[in-house]
Amino acid sequence: MGFIPIVIVYMWSGLSLEAKQKIVDGITKVFEDLRIPKEAVEIVIIETPKENWGVGGELASVKFKQIKPP
Amino acid sequence: MGFIPIVIVYMWSGLSLEAKQKIVDGITKVFEDLRIPKEAVEIVIIETPKENWGVGGELASVKFKQIKPP
Amino acid sequence: MGFIPIVIVYMWSGLSLEAKQKIVDGITKVFEDLRIPKEAVEIVIIETPKENWGVGGELASVKFKQIKPP
Amino acid sequence: MGFIPIVIVYMWSGLSLEAKQKIVDGITKVFEDLRIPKEAVEIVIIETPKENWGVGGELASVKFKQIKPP
Amino acid sequence: MGFIPIVIVYMWSGLSLEAKQKIVDGITKVFEDLRIPKEAVEIVIIETPKENWGVGGELASVKFKQIKPP
Amino acid sequence: MGFIPIVIVYMWSGLSLEAKQKIVDGITKVFEDLRIPKEAVEIVIIETPKENWGVGGELASVKFKQIKPP
Numbered sequence: 046m047g048f049i050p051i052v053i054v055y056m057w058s059g060l061s062l063e064a065k066q067k068i069v070d071g072i073t074k075v076f077e078d079l080r081i082p083k084e085a086v087e088i089v090i091i092e093t094p095k096e097n098w099g100v101g102g103e104l105a106s107v108k109f110k111q112i113k114p115p
Numbered sequence: 116m117g118f119i120p121i122v123i124v125y126m127w128s129g130l131s132l133e134a135k136q137k138i139v140d141g142i143t144k145v146f147e148d149l150r151i152p153k154e155a156v157e158i159v160i161i162e163t164p165k166e167n168w169g170v171g172g173e174l175a176s177v178k179f180k181q182i183k184p185p
Numbered sequence: 186m187g188f189i190p191i192v193i194v195y196m197w198s199g200l201s202l203e204a205k206q207k208i209v210d211g212i213t214k215v216f217e218d219l220r221i222p223k224e225a226v227e228i229v230i231i232e233t234p235k236e237n238w239g240v241g242g243e244l245a246s247v248k249f250k251q252i253k254p255p
Numbered sequence: 256m257g258f259i260p261i262v263i264v265y266m267w268s269g270l271s272l273e274a275k276q277k278i279v280d281g282i283t284k285v286f287e288d289l290r291i292p293k294e295a296v297e298i299v300i301i302e303t304p305k306e307n308w309g310v311g312g313e314l315a316s317v318k319f320k321q322i323k324p325p
Numbered sequence: 326m327g328f329i330p331i332v333i334v335y336m337w338s339g340l341s342l343e344a345k346q347k348i349v350d351g352i353t354k355v356f357e358d359l360r361i362p363k364e365a366v367e368i369v370i371i372e373t374p375k376e377n378w379g380v381g382g383e384l385a386s387v388k389f390k391q392i393k394p395p
Numbered sequence: 396m397g398f399i400p401i402v403i404v405y406m407w408s409g410l411s412l413e414a415k416q417k418i419v420d421g422i423t424k425v426f427e428d429l430r431i432p433k434e435a436v437e438i439v440i441i442e443t444p445k446e447n448w449g450v451g452g453e454l455a456s457v458k459f460k461q462i463k464p465p
Binding site: 265301303306307308309310311312313314 | 333342345346348349350352353354363364365366367368369370371372
């Protein structure tokens with residue numbers, strides 16, 4: 046082993062299990078392509094409610110009212 | 116656009132929506148004052164329970180039992 | 186005071202209060218042993234569900250189905 | 256004291272000392288406006304080179320070649 | 326736009342520009358595959374020296390002396 | 396293995412190698428005492444210059460001019 050990337054992903058709450066699996070899958074492969082063994086890759090997804098996000102000075106719960114997480 | 120600050124704010128759980136709005140508002144303005152366009156500023160508020168905070172070796176849930184978030 | 190370490194601990198959800206106390210206690214002492222006053226040490230424990238962790242390309246909720254947090 | 260926000264700010268490398276002071280100043284005031292004593296506010300600015308940022312799939316060092324930090 | 330993942334990647338210092346580009350590229354695509362527009366994806370790579378990593382109680386600079394970043 | 400804590404430690408720049416070793420050593424033991432195998436514990440120390448820290452609205456480089464890291 047050796048090289049050990051840690052990846053913290055911040056997203057809105059409400060991800061489906063399938064989306065989480067795809068994120069973990071996909072990001073792990075990015076590092077495998079760099080010849081880092083997949084056992085070495087750790088990923089943590091931090092979900093926080095939309096109203097805890099600010100973009101352009103607005104809460105995401107207001108600005109992106111209609112949009113749902115994948 | 117271009118310069119893109121990311122701001123992660125860790126606080127105790129229980130913030131009011133108004134407090135969140137003020138945090139997002141205020142922090143965004145700090146960067147606007149530095150001539151960074153507000154669209155470029157992203158803020159995430161991570162709320163964790165008081166008992167997940169340690170200050171001076173004590174859990175905040177014990178040390179600051181009486182204190183409530185804004 | 187002066188030197189102020191901030192420690193963010195990412196773990197699976199479900200820690201007992203006792204485990205949290207031990208983590209805060211123990212980590213604070215590590216810095217006291219470096220002559221940093223304990224008042225200066227801040228620790229935040231971020232708990233996220235097992236299914237938000239990826240290790241070796243698998244969700245921890247699948248890979249470590251049997252394992253429970255302390 | 257009691258309520259202790261921790262704020263991590265990620266920005267490009269190359270901030271002037273004046274900009275850092277303004278960021279610390281401004282963000283601290285945001286929390287003072289929420290009646291959190293300023294002693295309780297801790298801010299860390301993490302500067303990373305432009306080429307360590309990806310926006311829209313491009314490195315910021317390419318996408319925003321002309322833009323300088325404040 | 327709307328859904329805005331922030332991804333913080335912690336790695337050892339010494340990544341080549343090519344590796345950084347591949348990381349940004351690859352991770353952005355993971356989210357595009359979830360129908361998140363690529364403009365919405367922000368990635369920051371935090372490089373820290375090997376001697377700032379601890380794995381299994383050992384500094385990575387000792388444990389993985391021979392291993393180089395991609 | 397299974398339970399995998401990730402610990403991010405933010406400190407001022409200038410830690411001695413000995414201090415880093417003690418931090419890694421000590422924090423790893425905290426989790427071993429919770430029966431988490433030490434191989435599972437990952438620690439990253441992020442050092443940033445004193446002038447990138449704000450405490451009580453002041454830069455640490457001003458407020459704690461005399462103080463040196465361990």
